[in-house]
Amino acid sequence: MRKTLGLLLFSVLLSIQASAQTFTLEKLNGFNKLTMDEFKKEMKELQFQFYDRTEGLGFFLTEYDSPDYTSKIGKFEYKEEKSEDRIEFEFKNKKEYDQYLKLMLAAGYKETEKGKIITKEPYVDYYRNKEHVRLILPKTGESFPYTIIVFK
Template sequence: MRKTLAFLLFSLLFSIQISAQTFTLEQLNGFNKLTMDEFKKEMKQQKFKFYDRTEGLGFLLTEYEAPDYTSKIGKFEYTEEKSEDRIEFEFKEKKEYDHYLKLILAAGYKETGKGKIITKEPYRDYYRNKEHIRLILPKPGESSHILLLFSSK
């Protein structure tokens, strides 16, 4: 009985670890280049579930959630200023943040600034040529890390 329970727990933990969805920087950049309809189709192929749609003054945001609920991805499309288009990828684990930071630096991005967004979370900006990525850390006691990949159009 104990071995069966231990095996079931191990299997559950292993399947949770395997199911966590991550994307490469190239994939995130590719999502940013898609139209909103193409992005929606891609998220369905990735098995992400619709989460929310927000229309604001001059922008549309469509968000999807991973099947294992460990991450969300959203696409911002701006009607006036296309350079503001971006992908927002939100994840919970610090190790994923560290992973993306290593990928960003290895891809030749350089840290160019840091500060706090309007809701007081700290951020760091990285640039490579005209390509811009912002990493946002969670507030103390929270767990959501955010990677913003801005359009380089």
């Protein structure tokens, strides 16, 4: 049974990784541990293209487009509250969203809260121990983007 579960998780990881420029949860979480300079270097190595840099009240956001423009990844870095740092990965495919959800549930993440973000997209929060992941669906009537946020 344990081997079967391991094989299933490995298969899901492979299928997610095989999708165009998609990252595993572990990889997304790893991006949180990088400095902004290390993150930029990693994106360049992955052939992601710079998209935008935003400075807001107390934070910096640096975003990159995937080489095929089917996904976007951003790193939020907060000046004061480093625990708010996060990675935001945006993609267009419902199948990918479903794969992330299956993988998270199989890995022991539990749904804790539902709501709508400020721009009205519905979200669901998941926790495993102190790890926090938020899945965001497209606005009602729209088919994308799907977003996964991995908090630090």
